[in-house]
Amino acid sequence: MSPILWSTDDAIAPVGEWRQMGHESVKYKYGGTPSSRPGSVGYTRLSYTNQSEVPLYGLSPPVYPSPEADGHSNSKWAAAYSKAHALLSQLTLEEKVNLTRGFTGTCVGNTGAVPRLGIKPMCLADAPDGVRGQEFVSAFPAGIHIAATWDRTLMYQYGRALGEEYRGKGINVALGPVAGPLGRVARGGRNWEGLSNDPFLAGAGMAGITKGIQDAGHFLLNEQEYRRNPGDLGEAISANVDDRTIHELYVFPFMDSLKQNAAAVMCSYQRANNSYGCQNSKLLNGILKTELGFEGFVVSDWEAQHSGVASANAGLDLIMPDAGFWGGNLTNAVNNGSVSIGRLNDMVARQLASFYVVGQDKGFPQTGVYSNLQKHTAVDVQDDHAALIRDIGAAGTVLVKNVNKTLPLRNPRFLAVYGYDAVVKADATAWLNPARYGGGYEVNFGWETFNGTLITGGGSGSNAPPYVVSPFQAITERISRDRGVIRWDFESENPYPPYVNADAALVFINAYASESFDRLALADNYSDNLVKNVAANCSNTIVVIHSTGLRLVDKWIDHPNVTAVLYAGLPGQESGHSLVDVLYGDISPSGMLPFTIAKKESDYGNLLNSTVSFDAFPQQNFTEGLYIDYRAFDKNGIKPRFEFGFGLSYSTFEYANLKIASLVPNASTLPNPSVPIVQGGHPELWDTLFYVTVEVTNTGDVFAHDVPQLYIGIPSSPAKQLRGFERVPLAAGESKTVTFALTRRDLSIWDVVVQQWRLQKSRYPIYVGASSRDIKLNGTLTKESDYGNLLNSTVSFDAFPQQNFTEGLYIDYRAFDKNGIKPRFEFGFGLSYSTFEYANLKIASLVPNASTLPNPSVPIVQGGHPELWDTLFYVTVEVTNTGDVFAHDVPQLYIGIPSSPAKQLRGFERVPLAAGESKTVTFALTRRDLSIWDVVVQQWRLQKNRYPIYVGASSRDIKLNGTLTV
Template structure:
């Protein structure tokens, strides 16, 4: 990255013959992150299990007119259904069109669907089987509603920025965990015949400046943030989970709003043509995020296949980059016909591969219309079959981090409940609002208020330093990732139901001033419910708030057994009360979806056991995080804001390990009502004399031999306590020349008291390689590899090592 060097992004923009609103960019001094050009865009080849779908798609494309091919590439808006985006039908050849709809934790903006635990909650479960089942059941609801493309799962943001407003949609600040949960979700979704749209590709790690800022004249005043990422970091962190989802068959990738090394992600030829379609052999299609297209010809040549929406560009009003104008670009030679043919073939191949050409498929968007103002036809996607997954998902994402003997509750005769998060919000309805960016609302980015939290049932009425949903329990975050279920179980409601069953008593005070504190000295336990809110479009103003911390302190000053439950949409610090002797237990309850209250009540009373683990690190201080706050536009880059990922691969626990910083709660940490032991670690290498670099042919997911299993690590987990529980056995590997430890395996096992179970962690070539920026390949190094097995990134009682010798040694 050299200041003043001519940006390749500028060169790419000169190709934007259609609708280019950026041709006035002339100064090279604003650019220093460089994105190399990769052209032409590779054609789909039908490798691996895409062969049959590719052949069918190619045959259908050969029958289409130029206009029909073109119509496949751009989304249209319609009042006929509630789909976020639509691809029009081609009745002449029997193509019914496509409905694309949010989001990653359930169908958005409709009724009679479930609100599943959020991505953050799923990551905290550390349960790949549960992630698959969650995807499978959600996909059934998308299908019933006539949705062909489900806009999820989220694997970016990865969580580099601690205060990112969308971390809750993905949730794991580690590429291996994010990739494993994401891949399982894709498999579950697509096994049900619904396309996954894995998002947001790539480097989307902050909300501030995620989109261009428009001035009063309707011109772009500030470009989107540029995520400046070196090649090694890009591969080892941010590309990693996308590669996992591609290996699992993802049919669609959504490109992101931000710029990557100063080239917009949806027209970045290195990212789309080079990484995605060449190196990773992607066979499906790339779609923009809504309003994420900023050029016509350039984005097509760079590898974009579909845009959403075209007719109403959100950030450059009046611009129609493709749509009816795109055929002009084909006819005048600006875009070769072969590029349009490939775009259409990729879209139809994904449609065929998911079996969506079946005559039994529902009409696109048939179950989506929703009108709160009057009667409408109900299409229910609710089933009894989904309930066990909803229940298990809600339970397993809760993480118990402190327990001084307070839990489980042993049928207390009297409990007191406090806090704004304990009650149901006054509104809980589906809606179609989208979180606006703070500069569009006219507020400073760090000091804002939202009257209504979009797509979730909460109202935010606190100043930025107290960013909480004060009027009700937080079951889901805000923005396009949020949705509402058929009902919401709030904590106080569920606790009162438990008191009814036990013939016990609950008293509560959820007022802002806690006027009844004196009465809780008689309570056997005091439960304090607080939350930490986050939404799309705005980064969080912090990781704690004084109002909630003071609320905890007030209760604890009058109650010697104070239990704090936090519904958090991201990292939440607890330093103001964690060492208070009267605070006897702390639970990170995350975002459990519609079963929230029932789930926490079952856990608090010990009917079910805690089994969640933190998918991020909780620090003692904000300054301990490598990237806590978003980047601003600073001189001389005010119009072209830059975010330099200077920490490289050292985010979250890797950073804490590298700098010997003691966290409050480490990545992978979580308590249970029982205890576990680890023993008998063994390492076996399956091959010797391995090639330094992979040499296999490319299928979707990359070189096929990257996935060869070259070593196994086994260990035994034993339940050493007196309660049945589940433990997440975690494997970390020290790769020569890399971070001291990186997560490279995890398995969740349920064990009765005294029972033991073996766990096996297969290690692939990719798991043990580092990215060689010169060879542009994954490099397996000769040397000693150290392995660590235990219950968190800092509790690793088992260690071993093995030697790898490559053919080039």
């Protein structure tokens, strides 16, 4: 295998590339100093000469060639491509190449230009919550905050206002909104830029916002900041994800954005299945441009390109911020055939068509982005967006505790305000984002510690507020109307003297996070001590948290003097006004958590931290599959502190009259393969198959919004998945009917064999409630058999028939349990002429510190590794014949093994019992009984975890339960 040498470009040493593009995980060798371009400054470039040096070589499936877009999705795209191809035909090779790279300019990103044909440079700029680094722009709430509104109308208005400001500044491409990170890792540094841990809620936000600003960011699997780039330790982290999980979790929200005509997608830094995101043909050519029919262009994140030929052929269309591995190199590659002229033409056509499809050829403003060191004419684009920002700030504020109607405040005369987050500090600056103590980081006391109220996160996703209305400022404005008194201490951990005569004490804390690093903790001792110290002296302590995501509260949430708690998110420039609107009851809180708040960090399990590795080829294995956030809590039987979708109101609501209507009773399991794919995916995926309606009534005495939520139990999937929500305004006593439309996509799973979204012939339990756990009504919609895909044998007339065991571990009672289907007679069921009682369940551990894996030095014997048969636990139970005849009973032992079906039979005994007789039954649990098969190490493996155990008369008639811990 001989590499093709490209000529030197931008003072980079000659670059070597493998021609076999299917081997995508190989890093392409080059020369240069540790800080040489292209790439992020300061990390060592790596060099390989053959395949054997690279582990997991070729893991990401190759998908070639890169599809050429033609605008067939709709009339707007068709017209745009007609114009683009007419202009493309007039360009020289060098002019085309110049349109695929970045140049230095006033914007964060600047493309090439062709002055002779009137093609101007495109301006690309951050951030997803407002134009970054400019004056006379608005600082909008962050993505995580808009998601907490659960309001599609506000999401659209938010996107429209953002789009107006970007357009007003002459910015062609807004680098947002963000669907990745989805928030897989609890301590993820950029979770706040995304919308939610749930793909449906994130997708709704992506759709609404994209409709306004026509762009989308970070495709795909950008879930942690640690080692997102290659460096001295080796390559960037590789996010290793199975095909079904990629589609059902991470592709899902992007589909909504693309359906709304998103014209650009950004590829990210990390590797995905060991291929860098911007040269990953499976993601770009396969999923984005083929499955989802993407008509726009793919732009790299800044310095995220790690190859030339590979990235071009894998589907990358534009690189930032400079020529990277392209420039003159790309010209040579086209000339020598490494990259086809068709691929280059498609890169350019996609950009030009995107320009036309969003109407930027019709009176688009001149670029109004300038350096603050440069004298210029101010361009004010704020309009009346402050009012919208205030509305969104209030709507996304989540009330999670409110003892005895502490809130709303009722014209208090004396308030005490504590905490570093209450004010904008005089020594802080709008242009910097220093670490705050609330992020859990070790920083010295001083201005960095008390940098003031938090309205957004840090890094390239942060905005540039024209001003910030702090909570203290807004509270002062409000209490002055009542000629009240306000006292404050913004810097003490233990404020003294305590103002015990105050009507209420408001404590302001925050949790900061930023791009480039992940969080060290989900709470910090300083802030927790502040809350506890204030609560020790004030019987009416109200805590307000401005947070970039998860913030744990269990060190003080049950304190009797903590009477109310608000998650106030990242509300933008109108922070204080938004908060006071809620505190004083001008607006009843209606925000709902877009994530799950645990009681302790360990409840997040393997999804607490980013993957830390010092290997040259670090691996981040998404072994949890579909089970993140509330799905994981449900699966593992962990009770959260505040569940996904939870939020209190100043009113109360009732739900009634659940109805389900089928529109397409005999819908095919697969979409029609003869229908052309358009942008957003197969058109039939968006067909409505069912309507679910529910009546919601405001049973309180104030006007308020409620957010009824629809969850579906899709067979072979998590027990509940969000598939509908609506923020409903209701006057006191008013009732409204809410309608949820369920599409084919909403009810489908991704079939990894046929590579398509597939409906299952089964029953789908549905749940309507006020959160993921507060279920008010439930019902069932049906797609034929209770046995689903396991009803019939596989019938095939192919020469090589295939029988795919896609159900995995879920057969018989395991499948019925998982899918929420009530059987006529369950596994293990049987009656007797007598009756029996169970008592005195006991669990004894024989090997408390058993290793997770059997000893590899012990020889294998017939039947497997000898240690698999070692007894690790005894479970005993007393069974009594409470009837009046001799009879046999069969007590059964079921185990809930983590990452497995909810219950699995692991013991039984047929026990003869005279009338009135009692016997103790002993079940021995071996290593094998408690292990799962680890497909990586190829061995039976114990998990360090809690295992729920159940003893009963059948798989559903459970009499006793307990827990054993490995």
